[in-house]
Amino acid sequence: MRRRRLGRRIVGAAMTGATYGAAAVALVPLFAILGMLVVKGAGSLDLNFFIKASVPLGETGGGFAHAIVGTLIMVALAAAIGVPVGVGAGIYLAESGGAKAATIVRFVADTLNGIPSIVIGIFAWTWIVRPTGRFSAWAGGIALACILAPIVARTTEEMVRLVPNSLREAALALGYPRWRTSLQVVVRTALPGIVTGCLVALARVAGETAPLLFTALGSLYLSTDVNRAMAALPLQIYSYAVGPYDEWHRQAWAGALVLILLVLALGIVARLVTHRKAYG
Amino acid sequence: MADHGAAATLPLPTGRTSVAAPPAAPHVQVRSLTAWYGTAAGVRDISLDFPRGTVSALIGPSGCGKSTLLRSINRMHEEVPDARIDGGVMLDGVDIYGPGISAMRVRRKVGMVFQKPSPFPAMTIAENVAAGLRVGPPITRGEREAVVERTLKRAALWDEVKDRLDHPALELSGGQQQRLCVARAIAPEPEVLLLDEPTAALDPIATARIEELVHELRRDYTIIIVTHNMQQAARVSDVTAFLYLGALIETGPTSVMFTAPSSPQTEAYVTGRFG
Numbered sequence: 069m070r071r072r073r074l075g076r077r078i079v080g081a082a083m084t085g086a087t088y089g090a091a092a093v094a095l096v097p098l099f100a101i102l103g104m105l106v107v108k109g110a111g112s113l114d115l116n117f118f119i120k121a122s123v124p125l126g127e128t129g130g131g132f133a134h135a136i137v138g139t140l141i142m143v144a145l146a147a148a149i150g151v152p153v154g155v156g157a158g159i160y161l162a163e164s165g166g167a168k169a170a171t172i173v174r175f176v177a178d179t180l181n182g183i184p185s186i187v188i189g190i191f192a193w194t195w196i197v198r199p200t201g202r203f204s205a206w207a208g209g210i211a212l213a214c215i216l217a218p219i220v221a222r223t224t225e226e227m228v229r230l231v232p233n234s235l236r237e238a239a240l241a242l243g244y245p246r247w248r249t250s251l252q253v254v255v256r257t258a259l260p261g262i263v264t265g266c267l268v269a270l271a272r273v274a275g276e277t278a279p280l281l282f283t284a285l286g287s288l289y290l291s292t293d294v295n296r297a298m299a300a301l302p303l304q305i306y307s308y309a310v311g312p313y314d315e316w317h318r319q320a321w322a323g324a325l326v327l328i329l330l331v332l333a334l335g336i337v338a339r340l341v342t343h344r345k346a347y348g
Numbered sequence: 349m350a351d352h353g354a355a356a357t358l359p360l361p362t363g364r365t366s367v368a369a370p371p372a373a374p375h376v377q378v379r380s381l382t383a384w385y386g387t388a389a390g391v392r393d394i395s396l397d398f399p400r401g402t403v404s405a406l407i408g409p410s411g412c413g414k415s416t417l418l419r420s421i422n423r424m425h426e427e428v429p430d431a432r433i434d435g436g437v438m439l440d441g442v443d444i445y446g447p448g449i450s451a452m453r454v455r456r457k458v459g460m461v462f463q464k465p466s467p468f469p470a471m472t473i474a475e476n477v478a479a480g481l482r483v484g485p486p487i488t489r490g491e492r493e494a495v496v497e498r499t500l501k502r503a504a505l506w507d508e509v510k511d512r513l514d515h516p517a518l519e520l521s522g523g524q525q526q527r528l529c530v531a532r533a534i535a536p537e538p539e540v541l542l543l544d545e546p547t548a549a550l551d552p553i554a555t556a557r558i559e560e561l562v563h564e565l566r567r568d569y570t571i572i573i574v575t576h577n578m579q580q581a582a583r584v585s586d587v588t589a590f591l592y593l594g595a596l597i598e599t600g601p602t603s604v605m606f607t608a609p610s611s612p613q614t615e616a617y618v619t620g621r622f623g
Binding site for chain 1: 422424427429452453455456459460462464466468469470471479480482483484529532533536
């Protein structure tokens with residue numbers, strides 16, 4: 069008996085060790101990336117980086133302000149378009165039961181989720197950039213919204229489905245019509261999860277490069293005109309990283325660090341929202 | 349098989365006040381009710397009266413149709429896909445399945461409490477109590493607060509929650525949550541209260557408190573309670589109806605049903621020989 073107990077303890081310890089090991093291995097890429105970005109990029113982060121746009125070659129003190137502002141504007145555009153569509157579609161998917169239209173919408177959302185983002189970019193170029201005759205932040209925002217909406221739709225559907233049916237019944241039994249049951253009880257209960265899903269999706273599109281290549285194009289100037297080409301962090305990182313100058317490379321590293329921190333911040337906010345209001 | 353098929357009138361049990369006034373029409377009358385789930389009948393051709401101001405217990409083994417019958421009385425049955433009703437249910441002589449009658453209106457007159465306590469998690473204690481008022485006529489904030497206080501007192505919960513009305517409802521214990529659900533159901537002032545195994549998920553002390561509450565509320569509401577617990581039916585109800593395989597087997601004053609039932613099936617069930 070003693071020996072068997074000892075054997076169990078050894079196996080238990082080994083398995084626990086293995087799981088810790090696996091967790092550590094999974095975290096290695098995250099910390100390796102963060103570490104490298106800090107090492108290579110933190111040195112170029114100064115006030116100018118955040119408040120100044122690009123400067124011509126040879127001058128010093130240029131920054132990424134135009135790209136940071138551009139990313140914030142286009143992510144905001146994408147959120148303004150994609151979140152209502154995605155949340156609405158998600159609620160419909162979860163609350164419509166087994167309606168045939170819902171099956172089709174779900175299939176379309178899943179397909180859209182799987183489309184490479186470069187294809188979304190070409191699509192936006194064909195339908196927005198070419199007819200309007202100009203690259204614009206609008207086109208970039210819409211392209212990002214096309215990526216955002218199906219992700220938000222599916223996470224919203226999952227969150228709304230998690231709401232126990234007993235709450236729906238309780239609301240109906242109080243005389244709530246179906247639509248008010250959905251909005252005032254079910255969606256309200258699922259709201260923290262829906263918000264989290266939206267933030268995670270925003271973090272995802274904030275780092276997208278391909279959909280912006282043919283739509284927002286990129287720019288070297290600080291601009292808030294959504295009808296013109298606009299810079300974005302991933303675009304600026306790309307163009308500086310492939311350029312021939314060391315100063316550009318250093319700034320690209322710094323830009324990458326800022327982008328990762330932005331995504332990380334969205335992720336942390338998403339965690340806080342979920343933690344504050346758990347339900348079950 | 350006594351009374352099966354016919355409209356069984358539930359006489360008031362002995363011990364209750366015998367008012368000299370002519371007997372009013374039963375508050376709730378179930379008429380030849382068959383409730384379908386697709387092609388399967390959950391209850392078959394049941395006719396049963398529920399007099400005003402009484403507590404009626406529906407008893408029977410699992411799957412006998414007690415919950416289906418109960419859910420037909422506030423039109424919750426039709427929320428199940430493919431569900432359908434034949435026959436009718438009269439509330440004060442008006443068929444709740446009649447043309448032009450909306451399920452929402454019926455449910456505001458016939459409140460319901462479910463087996464599992466189901467307070468709305470995203471709402472505070474006070475918001476939960478007032479939840480049903482939001483679909484009624486508009487009222488002022490002061491009126492709403494008065495209703496919340498009055499209702500929580502009626503539900504014997506006020507003293508336990510008066511200092512934390514703005515706290516989340518999920519802070520409460522299971523028994524308190526169920527009393528909150530009773531409060532939520534009676535806040536819009538329904539006439540009838542349906543209780544679907546309201547104590548099945550509760551411990552004995554919380555169960556006793558709900559039973560006391562039923563005793564208190566009988567003065568103002570016609571109460572119909574589904575229960576698996578025979579002692580509970582005997583304790584809280586004036587009249588009892590025994591259902592088996594979707595059919596009404598026997599109904600009568602609770603004291604008679606538990607001591608001298610006329611159907612051998614009823615006797616077998618109430619003495620615990622099956623079910």
